[in-house]
Amino acid sequence: MTKPVTLPAPWTEIVNAYGGRRSFAEKIGVSEITVYRWAHRKSKMSPATQREVIRLAKAKGLKIERL
16 A cells, blocks of 8 residues: 655645645646645746646635745
């Protein structure tokens, strides 16, 4: 059995609001591993992508100001 992958806050709330990592990744047009890398700060998002992720979070009623 594989160990479940966890994401740090606020990423957990964001991806859960969209039904999981796969659904969220599809929504923004990237792979699941890219979402993982962003969440764990292994790669940087562009400023435009950061704004889009925050916009999507707010659209689901989440109070996210920074990632």
